[in-house]
Amino acid sequence: MTAPQIDEQIAQYSQTCTKLIDEVGRVLVGQEAMVSRLLIGMLTGGHILLEGVPGLAKTLTVSSLAKAIHTGFSRIQFTPDMLPADVIGTEVFNPKEATYSIKQGPIFSNLILADEINRAPAKVQAALLEAMQERQVTIGTETFRFEDPFLVMATQNPIDQEGTYPLPEAQVDRFMLKVMVDYPTRDEERKVVDRMAGGKPMPEISAIATPEDIMGARGVVEKIWCDDKVRDYVVDVVRATRNPAELGVRGLEGMIETGASPRGSINLMKASKAHAFLQGRNYITPHDVKSLAPDVLRHRVMLSYEAEAEGKTVDDCIRQILDNVPVP
Structure with a gap:
């Protein structure tokens, strides 16, 4: 197309x-x-x-x-006091027919x-x-x-x-x-x-x-174009949550206990495409990545006790990463 x-x-x-x-x-x-x-x-x-x-x-x-x-x-x-069956449903026994039937929960x-x-x-x-x-x-x-x-x-x-x-x-x-x-x-x-x-x-x-x-809109979002340099930027931002020093981010040594998994990279790319679509563009810019990175990564990064003792938040660390990872 x-x-x-x-x-x-x-x-x-x-x-x-x-x-x-x-x-x-x-x-x-x-x-x-x-x-x-x-x-x-x-x-x-x-x-x-x-x-x-x-x-x-x-x-x-x-x-x-x-x-x-x-x-x-x-x-x-x-x-x-909820039970799992209250969400997904359960099997219901019919004593007259001695059979079980499925009662679907509200998740359906x-x-x-x-x-x-x-x-x-x-x-x-x-x-x-x-x-x-x-x-x-x-x-x-x-x-x-x-x-x-x-x-x-x-x-x-x-x-x-x-x-x-x-x-x-x-x-x-x-x-x-x-x-x-x-x-x-x-x-x-x-x-x-x-x-x-x-x-x-x-x-x-x-x-x-x-x-x-x-x-139909989802199909269009999937066709949003992304340059290889921006793809590399997405990967670098997520990798910086695991090893900040490798990407040139100083000051976060010992602050992050667990970084984002590759699922974070996938979701950051998808979300950036949707953000570009809502802006009326057919291509992704680094600004799209920066705009969505905090929402995509804040629940995937776990801080160390040292970071909590210093009063650092996850958003502080993500902001520091976005400020220091080179933008294409």
Whole structure:
């Protein structure tokens, strides 16, 4: 496919993404970065983890985006007393016929809102592993594949809050992006108060996109061009989380316990393509990589005790890597 043809498809499908952003904006004030990251997940099939204190419209954003797409949507409210069967389903015995039948759980949908995922115990969180990675679940002896698009958008409160459980590293790695949701600005918060406390009903979200639109846009994103030098830059940024000195990053010796795996490189490349697509370009620039690197890497890098003792955060280390790895 030629570049002009790709440009034409980008213009066609990016218009749909713009409409989605505008539709979500009817009920959401600010949080443009969170909405764009959710769209990147939609365009790449990557799962998204949103972290922030309660009351920052995480659930509202995800549910509004799901309503704007005419597809299946399921919300799972995680609680400490949940069982794995509450998520994936179970076998039900019929005493009259002496047979078993499958009762499918709420995971059987297209867009899954896993609300407050870190309030569930580890065995329930582990039940999502096969679903998120393999796009399928096994109940009894039968395996069920999910229909595309299938995307898990999870929210969690910070793990230092009471009544929460840290997510297992194996499950955290299944998320393409971990997005930190911050407080709104003063002007945005004033608009929120005017809109939500004004006595007017919240606007209804209209379905303006279809699964076919999403899958078509994914096909275009896969065709976004990337120069070999930018590919090398993606690999170098991720490798710098494992051995900073090898890539010329000084000051991080002994600070990083575990770096990002090759899955981080794959996801950074995919996310950068989607970011370029949302910007209306048919090629990736190093700016795309820099913009997405913190969200792709922050949950894949584990700091050492020395770094924690010095007050360094994962984002500090990633920022230092991005500032020192040579940009093509």
